Every structure is written in C-alpha cells, then in structure tokens.
Amino acid sequence: MWRTLIVEDEQHARASLRKLFAKADIPFEIVGEAADGEEGLRMIRELQPDVVISDIFMPVMDGVRLLQLAREEGLECRFVMLTAVSEFEYARQAVEYGASGYLMKLSLDLAGLRQAMEKVAAELARMEKLRKADKWFPEKTAQEPTDHPEMNRIIAYIEEHFAEDITLKSLADLIRMDASYVSDLFKKKTGSTLTHYIQNRRVAAAKMLLAETERTVSDIGRTVGFENDNYFIKIFKRWCGVTPNEYRKEQKFVL
Structure with a gap:
C-alpha cells in the first residue's frame, strides 16, 4: 500500500x-x-x-x-x-x-x-x-562541480532524477531562471549541452545494468529514463559505438 x-x-x-x-x-x-x-x-x-x-x-x-x-x-x-x-x-x-x-x-x-x-x-x-536497481548505478558522474551554484544544483538534481522526465523548462523553473539562459550557461560551465549531459548519465547507468544484471534491454532502457526502445538503442550506440546487446556480450567476454 x-x-x-x-x-x-x-x-x-x-x-x-x-x-x-x-x-x-x-x-x-x-x-x-x-x-x-x-x-x-x-x-x-x-x-x-x-x-x-x-x-x-x-x-x-x-x-x-x-x-x-x-x-x-x-x-x-x-x-x-x-x-x-x-x-x-x-x-x-x-x-x-x-x-x-x-x-x-x-x-x-x-x-x-x-x-x-x-x-x-x-x-x-x-x-x-x-x-x-540503484546499487548497479554509478555512485556519481565524472562531472566535477562548477563555479556556479545554480548549475551545481542542476547537476545534483539530474544525478538524483535522471531516470525521470527532465526538461529544460523544469530545470529552469527549479532555479527560477530563464530557460534559454540556463541552456547557454550550463554548456559554458560544463562543456556539454543539457540534452547530452542527461543522455550520458542515463547511458552510464544502462551500461552498469547491462553488465551486472540479466534484465532485458527494454526494461533497462525504461529504468534509466528512455521510454522508447528504439530511441534507447540509438542513443546508446551513439555514445558507446555498439548496441546495448553488443555491449552486454562484450562485457561477458571480458569477464
């Protein structure tokens, strides 16, 4: 209940x-x-x-x-x-x-x-x-804190909520700033766009689940925040150079 x-x-x-x-x-x-x-x-x-x-x-x-x-x-x-x-x-x-x-x-x-x-x-x-599933996720990303407290707040929020539906507007509302300004400032302070930052965090979590569990690719994609299987596979391959299934096979071979 x-x-x-x-x-x-x-x-x-x-x-x-x-x-x-x-x-x-x-x-x-x-x-x-x-x-x-x-x-x-x-x-x-x-x-x-x-x-x-x-x-x-x-x-x-x-x-x-x-x-x-x-x-x-x-x-x-x-x-x-x-x-x-x-x-x-x-x-x-x-x-x-x-x-x-x-x-x-x-x-x-x-x-x-x-x-x-x-x-x-x-x-x-x-x-x-x-x-x-959190025990399989990386404890933190490699991103070091910036010199801007509000951008650090966004990074911390993404770290906790990356598997949820995160939009530029919701992040801008979180720190009460203009969305376009937040987008430009985030890229300036981190060297990454918000979209790429969130994608990278989700893919990092997916890699851990693929390597350490037997859960299906579809289930892992949804767990880390991708609602569509095809989109998950596309983004994963863009970041890793291989599909989720190929990555899983590689990890089993290494082990």
Whole structure:
C-alpha cells in the first residue's frame, strides 16, 4: 500500500476523499491529514508519504507553494492537486512543477479517482524499481562541480532524477531562471549541452545494468529514463559505438 497524505482545509472535503479512497479499491492508504500547506509540509517531513493529495487554495500556504517547497527540499513524494474549475490555471502550473495530475473537486467520483491514482501508482512502482536497481548505478558522474551554484544544483538534481522526465523548462523553473539562459550557461560551465549531459548519465547507468544484471534491454532502457526502445538503442550506440546487446556480450567476454 502506498502511503497517502491529504492536505485540504475543508473538513468535509477530507471526509469525502477518505470515503472515496475506501471504496475505490486502490493500493493507497491514508496515513495523515493536514488543514493547510504549512502543516502539510511538516507532515510530509515527518510521515514521508508516497503521495500527497493537496488542495490548491488554502490558508497559510497554498498547494502550489507546498509542492515547490517539497521539491526544493528534495522530497520525492508524488503530488496530485485538488482544484475547482476556476483554479484550472493553477493546476496546470502545479503540473509544470512536477505534480502527477489533478482532480476536479466538484465532479470527483470513483472512476476519476481510480484513473488518476492508477497513474500515480505506476509512477511510484517505477521509482521503487529504480531504487532497487540503484546499487548497479554509478555512485556519481565524472562531472566535477562548477563555479556556479545554480548549475551545481542542476547537476545534483539530474544525478538524483535522471531516470525521470527532465526538461529544460523544469530545470529552469527549479532555479527560477530563464530557460534559454540556463541552456547557454550550463554548456559554458560544463562543456556539454543539457540534452547530452542527461543522455550520458542515463547511458552510464544502462551500461552498469547491462553488465551486472540479466534484465532485458527494454526494461533497462525504461529504468534509466528512455521510454522508447528504439530511441534507447540509438542513443546508446551513439555514445558507446555498439548496441546495448553488443555491449552486454562484450562485457561477458571480458569477464
């Protein structure tokens, strides 16, 4: 069961969510409730939930700010935002900051809840699979820290999240800088484009898995962040000069 925290200032809304979760037959267990974002952040730190169901508009601290602070602290829980029709733009903004999705408060039913939470469950399962495989990943890349703290922050973020969907915009939002400026500055400070840097990190992880496990090429590609098998093979060959299967055979021959 995935541990779930509800952050919602309206008590009746929290009660409705509890009932829906109980009826939905989904692998999520509600482990706590908070009435505003500030309390929610404290409970995230304390309870370490797998997923947070958060309203957007709340007193003290809103849901989007809660999501931002959680990400800045490196808290990896998934977020699903609760929103009314008039708040849709805020929900879209939350998705840009990494929320897994949103639920429409006024029309939420069992089918809608199941659909949204099945997506979250798939994300959590993938993250868990990745954590179990971490022992095969290089502990760190060869990239030395730069003389620019924000670029170092991006490098650290990529190191922790390279297997996830990372975009230039999401990284620019992370450090609150213009995307084009971030792209140019990153290349200047590291000698590599962001795209090539992320690809190289994924390929390095894939090489370890190919050499040390019997997992399929397709499974390894998805684990390190490539959603498409053909693209994984193409990028791997571009960096290594051989396909993943050829690389695996070479490593077995060496051993």
